[in-house]
Amino acid sequence: MRRLLLFSGLVGALASCTTASESTTSTKPDRDPVAHSTIVECILYDGMTKTSPQLVTVTAGTEVQITDTVDYYFMKARVVKDGKTYSGYLQRQCFGK
Template identity: 60%
Template sequence: MYKYLLLLAVSALAGCSAAKDDAASGNRPNRAPVAHNTVVECTLYDGMKKESPQLMTVASGMEVQVMDTVDAYFVKARVTDPAGKTQVGYMYRNCFGQ
């Protein structure tokens, strides 16, 4: 009886650690940036605070490459200004439609 319970416990622990290893190994797909157009004029910030230095102002309708959804409020974005200079920074999510 004890051998059966011990075998069951070891099997359960092995299953849990295997699932944890898969998640920890970073098996997230490598996603390419996704193009979005802004719906309002927004600011590209150097950091994820409104007090962070402003890199540039992004006009309404401008194309932005969203590289990562960082948190509930910001996305990491790459923007090329009309002069051809590319900036990478953070923008508020509400700069884009749904």
């Protein structure tokens, strides 16, 4: 009898794990790019330091897509300039509050 209860408890636990993983609702927010305009001239860097290689200079008023807020100083961004798409890191100071 004890083994039967243990077995049925194990089957119930496995079934609940399977059901939870098949759920279609997600608690994670969508991470779609968000368009913002720069307020000053900025540099799109290849890395998250000012000594990283510079990809392109972004003029004030340029619309960029923020794809991730990486850390306190930099944000991952996508910029389209002269028909080319560049992905890199912009300083947060490029945008208003």
